[in-house]
Amino acid sequence: MPESLAKKAPGIWKDLDSILKKEQVSKPRGAESEFASYWISEEVSHTRYEHLTRALVQNWLEIRAKARSLPSLEFRDDFTELRGDADLLRAKIEVLSKELVSTKNRVQELSQDVLKLRLGEKTEASAVSEVCKAYIEEVKGLRVVREVLLSRCEDDDVSIIWTIIEAPPFDDSLRIPIYEAQLKILKSLKEDTLVDFHVLNLSELLENQSVENIVPPDTDMLWQR
Amino acid sequence: MAALTVGDTNFHVNKAERNEQFYQAHDLGTSDFNEWAIVVLFYASMHYVDAVLYQDTSLPLKMRNPKDHKVRNIAISQCSQLNPIAPMYVDLRDRCWQARYHIISFPSNYLAKFESRVFKPTRTYLRKALGLANQ
Numbered sequence: 001m002p003e004s005l006a007k008k009a010p011g012i013w014k015d016l017d018s019i020l021k022k023e024q025v026s027k028p029r030g031a032e033s034e035f036a037s038y039w040i041s042e043e044v045s046h047t048r049y050e051h052l053t054r055a056l057v058q059n060w061l062e063i064r065a066k067a068r069s070l071p072s073l074e075f076r077d078d079f080t081e082l083r084g085d086a087d088l089l090r091a092k093i094e095v096l097s098k099e100l101v102s103t104k105n106r107v108q109e110l111s112q113d114v115l116k117l118r119l120g121e122k123t124e125a126s127a128v129s130e131v132c133k134a135y136i137e138e139v140k141g142l143r144v145v146r147e148v149l150l151s152r153c154e155d156d157d158v159s160i161i162w163t164i165i166e167a168p169p170f171d172d173s174l175r176i177p178i179y180e181a182q183l184k185i186l187k188s189l190k191e192d193t194l195v196d197f198h199v200l201n202l203s204e205l206l207e208n209q210s211v212e213n214i215v216p217p218d219t220d221m222l223w224q225r
Numbered sequence: 226m227a228a229l230t231v232g233d234t235n236f237h238v239n240k241a242e243r244n245e246q247f248y249q250a251h252d253l254g255t256s257d258f259n260e261w262a263i264v265v266l267f268y269a270s271m272h273y274v275d276a277v278l279y280q281d282t283s284l285p286l287k288m289r290n291p292k293d294h295k296v297r298n299i300a301i302s303q304c305s306q307l308n309p310i311a312p313m314y315v316d317l318r319d320r321c322w323q324a325r326y327h328i329i330s331f332p333s334n335y336l337a338k339f340e341s342r343v344f345k346p347t348r349t350y351l352r353k354a355l356g357l358a359n360q
Contacts, residue, residue, distance in 0.1 A: 169332075170332055170335045172316050172320075172342065172343055173342075175316055176312045179311075179312035179313075179316055179319075182298075183298075183301070183302045183312060183315065184302075186298050186299050186301075186302035187299075187303055189299055189302075194295045195295075196294070196295050196298070197315075198319060198322065200327075204323075204328070205327075206329070209327070214327060
């Protein structure tokens with residue numbers, strides 16, 4: 001055995017030697033032995049291993065024949081399939097890249113919309129604030145008016161101005177100047193500034209009622225006599 | 226009966242008159258449930274008002290056919306034909322809101338006073354504006 005092989009795979013050669021000694025088979029001949037002789041002559045001293053068993057050689061030949069007879073298309077199919085998978089993945093990546101760009105653009109658009117909405121809210125809040133100031137100017141001279149409050153109804157997207165009065169109960173004539181002031185304010189409103197009004201007469205509340213029970217909890221006091 | 230299209234003048238006049246018929250059919254003017262009498266009077270007035278608004282072609286379409294009370298109030302403030310009765314209409318609306326949410330019932334003598342001082346002048350004016358006879 002060449003030294004290089006003995007170093008590389010000492011265990012295999014040792015096992016092979018022992019098998020051959022036990023089997024004591026005759027030397028293979030003819031075409032069947034061609035491969036074994038070639039294989040042996042390339043790597044080791046042929047004098048020592050030329051009596052490899054016929055069965056062993058036969059096995060090698062059968063394996064080689066099977067390998068050669070495998071249809072080359074089978075391998076090509078694998079390649080084609082792999083190449084197809086790769087193409088599919090490449091196409092998917094392209095689609096994802098486009099979606100990513102589109103999503104990025106959409107996010108930028110939405111960010112701009114949010115900024116506009118915030119600006120709009122500020123504009124609306126400022127518009128409502130102007131309406132309240134104007135209304136207070138109109139009603140603070142009416143002696144029955146005690147307070148002006150402001151609440152926000154999120155469901156209807158509307159601001160409600162509450163006028164709290166202290167007047168003889170169920171005398172509607174005292175309310176008319178307040179309603180006239182409300183109509184004057186409404187007339188000056190832009191269509192998209194939604195403001196609503198309610199009047200509460202302290203003298204008409206039930207014993208267990210209070211303004212705080214009627215107006216929403218987040219109501220702000222705008223003016224008080 | 227004239228052909229009715231939801232939202233047009235005939236429709237609103239028809240609704241207003243049916244509300245009045247309901248008021249009379251159930252004697253709400255003398256009923257203990259005077260809070261509901263106020264509610265019915267308000268809705269009769271509201272439909273007369275809507276009939277007038279529908280006829281006012283100077284208003285934007287959104288205001289000629291108001292979708293809610295907030296838009297209607299703005300429309301009323303901008304409809305010159307409604308100016309004379311607008312504060313009384315707002316009073317009717319406020320009392321209707323009070324009747325539904327914040328009062329058990331009105332004092333016994335209140336309804337007759339309210340009907341004669343607020344509702345009837347409003348109704349008379351609106352029917353005249355619509356070219357309808359006042360009975």
